[in-house]
Amino acid sequence: MSRLPALLTLLAVAGVLAALPFILSDYNVSLAAQVGIFFIGVLGLNILTGYTGQISIGHGAFMAIGGYTTAVMSRDHHTNLVVTMLMAFAICFVVGVLVGLPALRLSGVYLALVTFALAVSVPLLPLQWSTFLGGSGGVQSAQTVSHVWLYGVAWSVSAILFVAAWLILRGRVGRAFRAVRDSELAAVASGIELPVYKTLAFGISAAYAGVAGALFVLATNGFAQPSEFTVFLSLQLLIGAAIAGLGSLWGILAGAAFVGLLPAVSSSVPVVGSAHGRDVVFGAAVILVMLLLPDGVAGLVGRLRNLSRA
Amino acid sequence: MAAVESSPGPSLRNRGAALGGISPVVVLLVAASAGLLVGCLRSETFAQLTVQGLALGSVYGSLALALVLVYRATGVINFAQGELAMATTYIAWQLIQWGLSYWEAFFATLGIAFVLGTVLEVVLIRPVLHRSAIAAVIVTVGLFILIDGVVDWIWGSDLKYLPSPFGPRIYHVGGVSIARLYPGIFVVLVVSMLLVWTLFRFTKLGLGMRAAALRPAAAALVGVRVDRMLAIGWGLAAVLGAVAGLMAEPSQFFLQPTLMQPILVYAFAAAVLGGLESPAGAVVGGLVIGVSLNLLVQYVPAITTNLQTPFAFAVLIVVLLLKPSGLFGRREVRRV
Numbered sequence: 001m002s003r004l005p006a007l008l009t010l011l012a013v014a015g016v017l018a019a020l021p022f023i024l025s026d027y028n029v030s031l032a033a034q035v036g037i038f039f040i041g042v043l044g045l046n047i048l049t050g051y052t053g054q055i056s057i058g059h060g061a062f063m064a065i066g067g068y069t070t071a072v073m074s075r076d077h078h079t080n081l082v083v084t085m086l087m088a089f090a091i092c093f094v095v096g097v098l099v100g101l102p103a104l105r106l107s108g109v110y111l112a113l114v115t116f117a118l119a120v121s122v123p124l125l126p127l128q129w130s131t132f133l134g135g136s137g138g139v140q141s142a143q144t145v146s147h148v149w150l151y152g153v154a155w156s157v158s159a160i161l162f163v164a165a166w167l168i169l170r171g172r173v174g175r176a177f178r179a180v181r182d183s184e185l186a187a188v189a190s191g192i193e194l195p196v197y198k199t200l201a202f203g204i205s206a207a208y209a210g211v212a213g214a215l216f217v218l219a220t221n222g223f224a225q226p227s228e229f230t231v232f233l234s235l236q237l238l239i240g241a242a243i244a245g246l247g248s249l250w251g252i253l254a255g256a257a258f259v260g261l262l263p264a265v266s267s268s269v270p271v272v273g274s275a276h277g278r279d280v281v282f283g284a285a286v287i288l289v290m291l292l293l294p295d296g297v298a299g300l301v302g303r304l305r306n307l308s309r310a
Numbered sequence: 311m312a313a314v315e316s317s318p319g320p321s322l323r324n325r326g327a328a329l330g331g332i333s334p335v336v337v338l339l340v341a342a343s344a345g346l347l348v349g350c351l352r353s354e355t356f357a358q359l360t361v362q363g364l365a366l367g368s369v370y371g372s373l374a375l376a377l378v379l380v381y382r383a384t385g386v387i388n389f390a391q392g393e394l395a396m397a398t399t400y401i402a403w404q405l406i407q408w409g410l411s412y413w414e415a416f417f418a419t420l421g422i423a424f425v426l427g428t429v430l431e432v433v434l435i436r437p438v439l440h441r442s443a444i445a446a447v448i449v450t451v452g453l454f455i456l457i458d459g460v461v462d463w464i465w466g467s468d469l470k471y472l473p474s475p476f477g478p479r480i481y482h483v484g485g486v487s488i489a490r491l492y493p494g495i496f497v498v499l500v501v502s503m504l505l506v507w508t509l510f511r512f513t514k515l516g517l518g519m520r521a522a523a524l525r526p527a528a529a530a531l532v533g534v535r536v537d538r539m540l541a542i543g544w545g546l547a548a549v550l551g552a553v554a555g556l557m558a559e560p561s562q563f564f565l566q567p568t569l570m571q572p573i574l575v576y577a578f579a580a581a582v583l584g585g586l587e588s589p590a591g592a593v594v595g596g597l598v599i600g601v602s603l604n605l606l607v608q609y610v611p612a613i614t615t616n617l618q619t620p621f622a623f624a625v626l627i628v629v630l631l632l633k634p635s636g637l638f639g640r641r642e643v644r645r646v
Contacts, residue, residue: 049444053442053444055443055444055447057389057447057451102627102630102631105630105631105634106630106634108443108444109381109385109386109387109443109447110582110586110630110634112387112389112447113387113578113582113626114623114626114627114630116389116575116578117575117578117579117619117622117623117626118623120571120572120575120619120623121575121619121620121622121623124616124617124619124620125616125620127616128614128616128617128620231571232455235451235454235455238448238451239448239451239452239455242448246444276458276459276460276462276463277459277463278459279455279456279458279459279460279462280456280459280460280463281459282452282455282456282459283452283453283454283455283456283457283458283459284452284456285452286448286449286451286452286455287434287449287452287453287456290438290445290448290449290452291434291437291438291449294441294445
């Protein structure tokens, strides 16, 4: 996308987002905040999977770590919530780099296996260390926030992280990421240190997920519970990234809206009903997108633009 | 990575092993079995846990075998393998509700599973197979959620019960009580592994499948129907998964939509422990995971049932870091 239309699109989206809380009902504002939270998570996953070519089916685990960071800090120290988000960012960055280390020796399917097992394992840890992490009952943060606060913070953070991602990806680091994705051998041959860039991508991506997790906990009345961070959450992020279009920033809004809104919308779908309706639609949608729109919504938009130009 | 693995030291040692030296893995496994036997003779609890662990390990091994088949045929890890197994177990339950006897339902289900597996490969996997590994994985992830939803929709999420395939009988050996189910599951696993091995080793179909997996283009040139082979591979994997599901339900788990989710992680660990490419490795890996989990929870105070899945995760990481080719896998040497 050339620079001026891209900037105009961005400004238009930002304007609409700023106006929304004045138009929507309180419930719909909370849904829009949910979309913002998934926007951050899907954005983070896209940096790793879309741009660096390293798959993760375990980003729900990083969201869990970020969420528990916020809940525990709030419970024990009444820390300012924005500060807890920064802590979630930092902690998840470190954990992400640590998970990225074994990933250096793994690729493709092996990485998928490891991250999937991570997603299944992490929510079990609070059950084990129940005095500190609250067991299956969860951790209740001391502060709670209004829907409008959540909406404002979620989308401001989204905007900051979006610009940050754009800056990272357009520069030297982003080129290195894409080189790693397209051919590791060629990347090494042109002097890119694989260990540095792979772990860096993991760290950044996990840090994004951590912030999303912190907001995710605040969205559930400040309650961090193992049952919120099931494997399903990780799959949701991956589906969001696939629908958005791997390796593109423009489709993320669509991907995030899809995974953020569907659970709420599907409960009113006739015939299939609530939870299983959500699953059926999720599963069918992601399969159809992968089969019919290999580049997701972003690819579709690009194709339509080319058509209209021709 | 390639440079490290093709350094002369290890490869020479490997050749020695292949030429008839006893591989350290076999020594290790024999020693472990001996240790287990001694433990069983000394303590009845130990023996009880070992027998149960072998039965559970057989279930993990069956699912791991299915994963290995799919991986060998198409180079994809099927994340929906467990859910597919769960769905076919529901089909068996439904057939029994409709009045079939257990074993009629068992074999009918295997047939249905085969058809289901091949259809899924042809309709969903084949179109994305030529794209990246990520695309195929995402499709199987979608399938995971889709099957979950469909099963929940048709059968609901309340618990269902399958009758035990081998009757309620319990044998007493010394102070150890062994439900007839446990050796039954073990035998089923061994028989399925032998069938898979025989298929690959001694039949023309198996030869074609191996050729199609190894060198698709070359196989096609000599007349192997590569597409058909891949589909059959998925079908067979679905059959093995169905066996795992049918054995899992009566052994410890309840028939509900989440039946196979914990088992899937153990099966991943088992498959990777066995080298991800080796059917025998998957079975041994399954047994090792099953027995060690059961014993660890009893004898190591720090490991509770909550830590069983994280333990499987740790096994995955350690194996992949220290010996990525697993116990039975071949070292992959890439020419650059």
